[in-house]
Amino acid sequence: MQIIGEKINGTRKRVAQAIAERDAAFIADLARRQTEAGAHWLDVNAGTMPAQEPDDLLWLVDVVQEAVDTPLCLDSANPKALQVAVQAVHRTPMINSISGEHERLVGILPIVVAHSCRVIALALDGKKIPETSAQRMEVIHRIMAATRAVGVPDDHVYIDPLALTLATNTRSALIALETMRAVRTEYPDAHLTIGLSNISFGLPARSYINRYFLALAMEAGLDCAILDPLDRELRAAILTTRLLLGRDPRCLDFIRAARKGLFDAATVSG
Numbered sequence: 469m470q471i472i473g474e475k476i477n478g479t480r481k482r483v484a485q486a487i488a489e490r491d492a493a494f495i496a497d498l499a500r501r502q503t504e505a506g507a508h509w510l511d512v513n514a515g516t517m518p519a520q521e522p523d524d525l526l527w528l529v530d531v532v533q534e535a536v537d538t539p540l541c542l543d544s545a546n547p548k549a550l551q552v553a554v555q556a557v558h559r560t561p562m563i564n565s566i567s568g569e570h571e572r573l574v575g576i577l578p579i580v581v582a583h584s585c586r587v588i589a590l591a592l593d594g595k596k597i598p599e600t601s602a603q604r605m606e607v608i609h610r611i612m613a614a615t616r617a618v619g620v621p622d623d624h625v626y627i628d629p630l631a632l633t634l635a636t637n638t639r640s641a642l643i644a645l646e647t648m649r650a651v652r653t654e655y656p657d658a659h660l661t662i663g664l665s666n667i668s669f670g671l672p673a674r675s676y677i678n679r680y681f682l683a684l685a686m687e688a689g690l691d692c693a694i695l696d697p698l699d700r701e702l703r704a705a706i707l708t709t710r711l712l713l714g715r716d717p718r719c720l721d722f723i724r725a726a727r728k729g730l731f732d733a734a735t736v737s738g
């Protein structure tokens with residue numbers, strides 16, 4: 469299970485403030501803590517102001533790389549911001565993201581190819597969000613045709629079936645799970661990722677929703693997720709689910725985590 473740490477995201481108030489004030493210490497601390505908690509990648513998202521995004525993203529990239537060696541997951545829909553950021557990274561980043569939208573494919577795929585990046589592909593086409601898993605698969609087929617046409621290997625593509633909040637559609641987890649199973653069958657070499665916290669947006673007890681959805685999604689083939697690695701209970705859930713799914717040879721990771729106290733009663737950190 470590959471973990472992409474979600475916390476350096478300019479749509480979060482405290483991070484937006486740190487970006488605006490160029491508070492490097494705050495961002496560096498988030499980078500270090502997520503890395504220590506086991507994040508394999510760090511998502512960096514400079515927020516939603518297009519004019520400033522290239523500068524802000526570049527600043528984030530520099531600050532994070534100063535603090536840790538963890539590879540970055542550049543989270544932007546803006547080809548210009550991605551182009552600037554990809555030039556500055558020390559290690560090949562993941563690009564988050566392309567979609568079925570023509571301009572986005574044309575603007576971002578060449579960057580992915582030129583730098584041999586891994587890339588997240590959203591099951592979206594720029595119009596309204598595809599409701600059913602069959603409609604999402606149509607978009608995914610088009611994206612995979614486009615990535616294959618330019619020589620991106622399937623195992624560099626991380627398909628995001630979209631986790632939308634249950635608050636507006638109580639079937640949204642089911643739709644995402646059905647899409648994951650279809651991707652697993654049709655593109656066995658591609659990865660599956662998801663923005664986990666979206667599933668619970670606007671609901672109480674979010675960490676419970678996130679945790680159990682993650683377990684179901686891992687059974688459906690999810691092998692990567694954008695999540696909060698500082699949530700201890702979530703890390704415990706991942707290790708337990710891997711064990712249950714027969715993916716922890718000789719139960720070693722589970723036993724090691726237990727010895728280290730991961731499952732001991734403790735507060736959920738934030």
Ligand code: THG
Nearest residue numbers: 474477480481482564565588628662663665666694
């Ligand atoms: N797919 C892909 N990329 C994504 C998403 C996705 N990137 C962004 C997002 N979705 C995943 N990242 C986050 C980062 C932080 C939070 C949620 C998702 C988060 N939100 C709290 C909230 O919404 O209440 C806290 C806000 C705050 O701290 O201000 O923490 O789906 N490919």
